[in-house]
Amino acid sequence: MMHKCPEQLAAVRKRARARQNHARPRILVGAATCGLASGAGPVLEALRAAAATGAEEMEITETGCNGACYLEPIVEAVLPGKTRVMYGHVKPGDAPMIIQATVNGTVYEERALCRVDADEILLEDVVAPYRRNGLDAALERIVARDAHPFFRSQRHIAMRNCGVIDPASLEEYVARGGYAGAAKALLEMRPESIIEAIKRSGLRGRGGGGFPTGRKWEACRKAPGEPKYVICNADEGDPGAYMDRAIIEGDPHSIIEGMIIGSYAIGAHLGYIYVRQEYPLAVRRLRLALQQAEEAGFLGTDIFGSGHEFTIQINRGAGAFVCGESTALMASLEGRVGEPRAKYIHTVEFGLWNKPSCLNNVETWNNVPAIIQRGADWYAGIGTTGSKGTKVFSLVGSAKRAGLVEVPMGVSLREVVEEIGGGVTEGRTLKAIQTGGPSGGCIPATLLDVPVDYESLGALGSMMGSGGLVVMDNRTCMVDVARYFTAFLKEESCGKCVPCREGSAHMLDVLTRICEGAGRAEDIPLLEELSVVMTDGSLCALGGSAPNPVLSTLKYFRNEYQAHIDEHRCPAGVCKALLTYRIVAEDCSGCDACVDACPSGAISGDYSEAHVIDESLCARCGLCVPACPQGAIILQ
């Protein structure tokens, strides 16, 4: 078919480009949930107030999260014809200086993090330099983003628009190549060739399972039965993972576009986005984006004049982790409790309302437009043999530079944690990386050279999961971590099948008594036995993978279990029942600072004499330790 640019899209793109060509300075404030939690709201107000007093016309917009959450609140200033400057840890008091510097086409060095010299429009394979002339001396002095340790080895595909566009603006999305992939798919490609492209790209499910996306689409297309449904799983429940929230909040249209392409390939006319209600901003952004897409004619009947009809409905999850499981999610969409069913009935054949349904995760849908526009071979050229493309990881916990990190599949865990994340908090040592959420496992620091891809992580008894990487240091107790995840899964078990319901409760009992110093010698074999029963007997992946945190910590940190059980000692100093706080008499100046800090009245002693802690009263809260100016209180 001859390429015909659909009128709706052309009109929007024209408007957007015209606006972008405005030469006025533009300031973007990272106002995703993470930014707002760090105080982006007052910063935004201060910038608006400061800009209003100046004569220069200036645009101040909200944007999503560019991943560098540890630097929030982040502000970026686009200096027309020069460059783009990123500021971090911005306070409302910095607003006048940032505005002034932006008006003058220079930089407020105090808060400057790095500069971005070109705007990469990934979907069109265009790198548009911001700069036309040379750099000012002041701009020269700040580091380029490509040299900044947090950004330099990242590659943003899924996060292509996060922190770059105003997520509330359809125009800005379109200006960066948005919806051109959907237009190309609907007007120039046959459904079969789209599926072929997705298969060839090697894209695999980003929600955790890692199932090849193209094969899922193909099975759903071929399945008999009408109507068919496409579903976006935005019920990001894994504690420690939040890339889906960032993508929805920063680039909601990318998901809608992916679903449009998917619906056409599969032959569906109705789509659902199931999004957590714990993400109120994400829900708002999605609702607005849907409304904009409908008004622009990208959703509805005869999209781009192709004859394809597709609409999307948003459903909010109601706070049940198990609803991240596909069959439970579909039950929830039907208005029922989210109980999974046996897996041998495939949802691509009998899913929502027993009709063929294709469910993919947020990040999976968001990759689709990029693959269609840039081509399957381009995508397949990134990553490893079995795991293609990039993956967004949430690098959190003790990482110095915590945030969202998007890297090609197959880079080593070391590169992510040490180079991008900057290692662990000062004074601590790296102990383990927990990957894959409650269904994943803990990888010890000694195995840090493992490549992050589906196969390698699985081989270590962990998993890719949705991409949570929780960095744990020497102050994290691995038994406590296992207990934490087991407590989580016990609470989230829907209760339908016995191995999961009873197994998780029993496991939690055992782990709790180990943490409380009442562990028995036979507890470790008992945990292993329970794990086998849960893995083999559970109905869904929640129960089936629930033992992973326990098994992986037993595998790599068995000595910690042993220390709890045999020596009644918590080596990391976490399990309260096993801790003793003691004042070293020789170091104590008797200043009474600890007496004031202790909420339990457990510390006594005459002024300027050595103090003592009454163990029977001590609540082991640890508040006395930082209160002591001599550092005389130790943990045993």
Add this chain to the structure above:
Amino acid sequence: MSAGETVSIAADTPRLEAVLQRYRRVPASLISVLEDLNEEFRYLPRPVLEHVSMALNVPLNQIYHVATFYKVFNLAPQGKHTICVCEGTACHVKGAGAIMEKLQEQLRVSEGGTTEDGQFTLRSVRCLGCCALAPAVMVDHDVHGELQLDETARLLSRYADRPDDA
């Protein structure tokens, strides 16, 4: 009937009907209807659920099955402000437990409880998705990141002092 069950069906029918109309009384929209009502009334009083049962033609026991399965639904009246302490993995390893204990002590409630003056309900939530800013606490819809133990009192006072503008 508990003291807080003050929702009078007669007085609140318009609010209730507005929500039911929004979803065109489709039985499959039960969860969405309950979510909206839970926000509207801040909890789900039994008379409201009885009304929903009739309107959607869904048995009351099935409604309770759903309302007790999902964590978002409150079956008892809630405080004016809801505090959700994030207990995601990153928050857990960064001391969410101590924050929860401190708040319990300051508010004199246990987890899930509401203060005597009806100001605050204290809950835990599994991951607010602000893991890089752990430990995080959400009060109503505002997320507060990197909360230190000695900041909880100030956080509470910010909300307790707010005039009743809800």
